[in-house]
Amino acid sequence: MKNTSTILLAATLCVLVFVGSARADCCRRTKNVSFTVESGRCKDVGGVNSSISTCTITICADGTRLIGSYCGHYSCNLFGCNCGGGCLKGKWEKNFIERHPKYKIRILSSKWN
Numbered sequence: 529m530k531n532t533s534t535i536l537l538a539a540t541l542c543v544l545v546f547v548g549s550a551r552a553d554c555c556r557r558t559k560n561v562s563f564t565v566e567s568g569r570c571k572d573v574g575g576v577n578s579s580i581s582t583c584t585i586t587i588c589a590d591g592t593r594l595i596g597s598y599c600g601h602y603s604c605n606l607f608g609c610n611c612g613g614g615c616l617k618g619k620w621e622k623n624f625i626e627r628h629p630k631y632k633i634r635i636l637s638s639k640w641n
């Protein structure tokens with residue numbers, strides 16, 4: 529009886545740890561940012577024109593352009609989880625601006641995807 533409950537407890541803990549880490553390892557958050565560049569073009573900083581004078585880009589937390597579907601260092605599984613090297617980290621728009629100082633990026637709006 530004692531052994532059974534110990535095994536059950538251990539199994540429960542394993543499941544909790546597994547679910548917790550799987551959730552922590554998902555890198556699905558991306559941000560769609562609308563901005564202007566004072567000197568240069570949208571594509572100089574990885575964006576695309578959304579009008580003659582405004583640009584949009586989808587970024588990861590470290591301010592780099594989203595490549596593929598998720599924001600892991602390396603590839604993730606189908607659900608955006610268990611990405612190689614974990615998730616990219618940073619301060620989103622702030623890092624994006626700091627990556628391209630000479631273009632004087634001004635953020636107009638941004639939204640979570």
Ligand SMILES: *[C@@H]1O[C@H](CO)[C@@H](O)[C@H](O)[C@H]1NC(C)=O
Pocket residue numbers: 565568569570571577579580581582583
């Ligand atoms: C948007 O595209 C046009 C050409 O289609 C270009 O002349 C203009 O500089 C672009 N705007 C920006 C901010 O990149």
Ligand SMILES: *[C@@H]1O[C@H](CO)[C@@H](O)[C@H](O)[C@H]1NC(C)=O
Pocket residue numbers: 560561576578584585586
């Ligand atoms: C960002 O969102 C706008 C509309 O909200 C859309 O037109 C644009 O294509 C998106 N940009 C990117 C890079 O996904």
